[in-house]
Amino acid sequence: MNIGTTIVNLRREKGVTQEQLARAVGVSKPAVSKWETGQSCPDIQLLAPIARYFGVTIDALLSFTRALPREEADRLVKEIPGIFERDGFQAGMERCAALVREYPDSQYLKLKVAGLYTTCVLHFREEDRTEENLARFREYALELLEEILSGGESRYWVQAKGIAACCYMQSGDYDRAEAYLRELPVPEIDPDSLLPALCLYRGDWEQAAAVSRRVIRRYGNMALQGMVTLLRSAWELEDWDTVRCASEASKTLEEMLGFRTGT
Missing domain, CATH: 1.10.260.40 (lambda repressor-like DNA-binding domains)
Structure with a gap:
């Protein structure tokens, strides 16, 4: 304000x-x-x-606060896709930069702004969907992420490395992407794999359903991404049996999860 x-x-x-x-x-x-x-x-x-x-x-x-609350950061960042859609690419980029300048000490805000890169193209106006604009947003996101990783709060490093790996993959810097991916921790046990069963034992059917949906959506999305990658690889290798199976499985997963990959 x-x-x-x-x-x-x-x-x-x-x-x-x-x-x-x-x-x-x-x-x-x-x-x-x-x-x-x-x-x-x-x-x-x-x-x-x-x-x-x-x-x-x-x-x-002056609307000054010593630290930007996470809830407020979420609210501010949530408005940005609408700016890209309504006012265009340049206006969206200017809003991102203005927020970061206003709260230069908020590592969480920088992470959320950089994270927009993974979905930003969905909010670009048709005339703004160019490789040049996508590359510009990607470079800006990487600047923010590298700031976090070079001296920010360590609690944001895992997410920052994940988003940075995605950015580097799409920019063609595959070695840098692989380096960040290999640094990401692999949890030995995912609590969500056991929480649905706990809810069932308690008889908390609503919570059991809610947690189950979350688990299915998370791992279903991962499975769908893997299936699409397998489909593309099999196509290049001319493994038509795998192409057929992966295509059918992808279609079924898309219908279950409500996603559309265009496979």
């Missing part, structure tokens, strides 16, 4: 006009109007008087 929007909200909460605010802090009514429409910002020397007038801190006036 910019300072103009904050001033509008505070003024309305206080029930005062632009003219009353202007008179209180010693500026003209048009000056207040320009603040609220984003055409200009208050002089730094006016921040304290404006904050006192509304009974808030300067931090509140």
